[in-house]
Amino acid sequence: MNLDTQSLQPIINFIWTVADDVLINKYLENQYQDVILPMTVLRRLDLALEPTKDKVLKTHNEFKGKIDNLSGLLTSKEHGSGLAFYNTSPYTMKKLLADPKNIDANFLDYLNGFSENVQDIISKFKFRNQLETFENTGITFSLIEKFCSPKVELRPEKISPMAMGYMFEDLIRRFNEKTNAAAGRHFTPREIIELMTHLVYLPVKDKIQQGTYLVYDPCAGSGAMLTQSKRYATNPDGEIKSKATFHLYGQENTGEMYATCKSDMLLKNEDPDKIKYGSTLSEYGFDPDLKFNFMLTNPPYGTSWKEDIAKLNVGSGKKISIVDRRFNLPIKNFKGELEETCLTSRSNDGQLMFMLHMLSKMKDPKDGGSRIASVQNGSALFTGDAGSGESGIRQYILENDLVECIIQLPNDMFYNTGISTYIWIISNMKEERRKGKVQLINASSAEFYKNMRKPLGDKRVELTNDHIIKIQELYFAFEENEYSLIFDNEDFGFYQITVHQPERNANGEIIKDAKGKPKSDKELKDTENVPMKEDIQEYFEREVLPFAPDAWYDKSKMKLGYEISFTKYFYKHEPLRDLADIENDIMQLEKETDGLLKEIVE
Template identity: 45%
Template sequence: MDVNQFQSIVNFIWSVADDLLRDVYTKSKYRDIILPMTIIRRIDALLEPKKDEAIKIYNQYKDQIQNLDTFPIVKELWGGGINYSQFTLQTLLNDPKNIRINFENYLDCFTGNIKDIISKFKFKNQLDTLEEANILFGVIERFCSPKVNFSIKDILDEKGNIIHKGLSNLGMGYIFEELIRKFNEENNEEAGEHFTPIEIIELMTHLVFLPVKEQIKQGTYLVYDNACGSGRILAESKEFITDSNGFIQSNANIYLYGQEINPEAYAICKANMLIKGEDPNHIKFGSTLSNDQQNLKFDFMLSNPPYGRSWENDQKILGVEKKGFNSSCNDPRFNVGITSKSDGQMMFLLNMLSKMKFDTSLGSRIASVHNSSSLFNSDSGMVAIRKHIIENDYLEAIIALPTNIFYNTAIPTFIWIITNKKPEYKKGKVQLINAANDKYFSKMKKSLGFKQNEMSKEHIGEITKLFLENISNEDCKIYDNEDFGYTKIIIEKPKSIEVLKDDEKFKKLKDKEKILEKLKILEQNAQDFKNRKEFIDFLGVKLKKSEENLIIDSDKNNNTEKIPLKINIQSYYDTEVKPYIKNSWIAWDSASVGYEILFNRYFYTYTPLRKLDEINNELKELEKKIQDLLSEIM
């Protein structure tokens, strides 16, 4: 769209807030009025020429009003729903005294998706404030100003010259997204909740779509975001694929799907889809984890789910049951594993894995943002999920992002790239890219909340180049899947005599004296036990399992070893454990395989310690400067 047209409309809408809302609302609350009014005015402008037809349709089908939006005759009007009130925003202004009651009537007469959007914005809750401040009429009047054109048709003068160009769906989408961006920057505390920085979205789209760009020039593809917030990831994904001046320039049909639990973010996303001519019915409201509403399989999934946030309520709804160290529920999406209630980020990833396509040559590609906890947290659910992903060879790459790149957190974050159709040369491999290096971002002139750093298009291009070239260098490492794996074992050993003498339960054992005598022998002459049975045989007494546990130290917290998968377990034990823990053995029945990605380890650069002579010389120099300063003072 024309840049001047875009900026003039954005500035006009922003001026409504500055001129009318300034003394009534704080800046952080402007959005509660401006966003729903922008949507209402756009739809009003689209429906105004078809008002009589809309009322006629309503009168004919009002007994089926719940399904009215799905009727072909309604979709033909403009693709979105109708308003069957006798009013338009413009005609509301003819009766200033009854503006409140008439406007409420007008809002109540929207159907389906539009009604849902207004409801989730809780816009009607604002009417008391607007009326009491005597600005409701003024707000509606300003949005009906002839200075801007919210319609899709050009406005002409008497001679047929264009005064104001028509506003396309795409153009309106750009304006709406710009308003969202401005409001988020004004209110940084909430920005990060439902708003992913544009450069992160751009990087995700590059990493997901460019490797398969030749495969998606034609056809039909479904794109999904299971924590879609305001819908920007979805919108940018389609734009990246279909932009006629972009990297892919696809003619494919792209359909967008999402789900969001926050009412306002859901309303914004659904409105965004409606404004852009997308199907708003593809955006669902509710918790993705406990109320999944997308039963399709998707070609592409991109998401920035909440991390480090409790999902305890979802667990209750799902009926999660804890059994020992593991949890389970009846939802097949989560058969792989269930993380602790304190952090549900990896459950969003499992949700996406459950929606992958396996019966197409393209398969599915996923980009999901997570914090560092997802890489190495020892929670049994996270361990199980990482194991499932890596052992099935789904993990293509992990990209470390700069800190302070998001609005609401300064912590390290990472993009996981996942696919079930790796190219041959990537099979069995995982690519790690360190984009946290300062060569891939720059400092912002002004911080926005926690966001102090930003990526330029050049930075994104360099990171994408590393990813596509798939060559090891200082910022890009390629490893075998097994390099991240380990076998976790418990090392068992007899408890010390001192500990056992103070144990009341041990004192009750019938053969306690014989056991103590045997342990004294071990203290003098260590034995080479291969397992627990050999130790019990050495004691020469019959013991129940519970009695064995009284005299054997098998502490899961302190006696565990993580042995890399590529290293023989027995050899590791013989060289790294046995010489230092006498009379010990491997509890083979405790062995379990897990995976962790200690990102910093793979990009660690040793910095040599400074030489003492160098430090001494520096201290002497500083001492001399201090003496010189003191001399000047004296």
């Protein structure tokens, strides 16, 4: 099925009616998704197993009790499902409908028949918690009957993981709108994933034709980014046509998304054990020494990571001190000396912590290095003053020459937020011309998107294939123009100095301390950010002293900061309107409204 979201609407609408028709008055509206989402996944697994059902039952009945572990046989192509999972119950969803009187007991038997990896999915959905309500309200038959309708086409060969991601995003959005709740997730639209995969794989196209590569998403969601990126790299009709082996790894801490992701890995014959459950920042599910060739992610932004801090934090007070090699890194102080520093963002936004996590998972350049694509919001670019954790994280990334390119996307690209978003392209194997440089691409203007015929939540615009090509051409050209600018890493750094001015008494005389030095007036204290490439004293004499001749700064208490401001770099000056034009407009307005006040008063 076409991945255009509009073409999925009939199925989404039908599933939505199941909630309204079957669950109404049986469940609270904010509980609908607890039933609808797992039933959608289970029906999908059910359809995948239908063709081999008889073969699996025959093998199970023949060897049950004779072999300790039947999993190998029951997943084999010759004797089993040919997939990484199976169901040894005599029922399918359709067969359950043949015995309405016993459907509750049979449905439980059906669920219990799934293999262990599917049991994990059922558990993460907490689906068994719903069975008592199904039985007490008598909706089990109606619910299964609805999902067996031909109007719900959920076969894996018809609905890809990407399409499932769209469906789940739209359903969750609708559920939350109905209950006035915030979605809390940012499912990544197909076209953004396409752009990310292009920029991750194409630059190393010739190097990945053979071999084995590990792909990782620390915020895997429904798994669409992983499966789509592999599909792009290995598509025999695509741009890369790699014959290499790609192993997909991911971690997700939302139960229903984890369950959805794992179910689609099963359907894709990927290793479901490479998808881990739990918070990546504090409960990393893989060997700490495991490194990845490619990483793609859309981490949560503007989201608290306080729970992670509580698990990681061994310090006390307001200062966060984490004993974790991912977050303790060497950065330079204002003297140019390297200092081991605990780099943490503020507790209400953990997006840059995921960036540090991915940096720690990069392969050594001697082993081929790594490439990363990550979606971030504007906060990652400029939030945090000099000396803050966010600034320090940017400093570490830039000082180590890891940023290739940052691309500003159009607003209104996501389903549940209209804010500005950016794709960071990170690499520790930069080509020669990019070394020491950062490319900024402004793809936020109308030249890079088209308006959608019908908005989906907050998503009002989309990238076409032509737009994706246009952006990647800007990246590969690596030239400066209206939409692309190239900077040295140091261009984003600055020294923050505190400017002092003397205190004065009522007579205007300077107040001095015991050492005879002027006392600083707290009311007049200010800061200046001196570009890293400039001489501080020359800057001070040029920008400060002409306006405050008695001012000084303490050279021993400077701070180092880093920020990236797209607004400043791509700002286009709009000249003020001519005064005569404004006067003419006012005169015209007066003529048009002449007598209006008189009419009102009279």
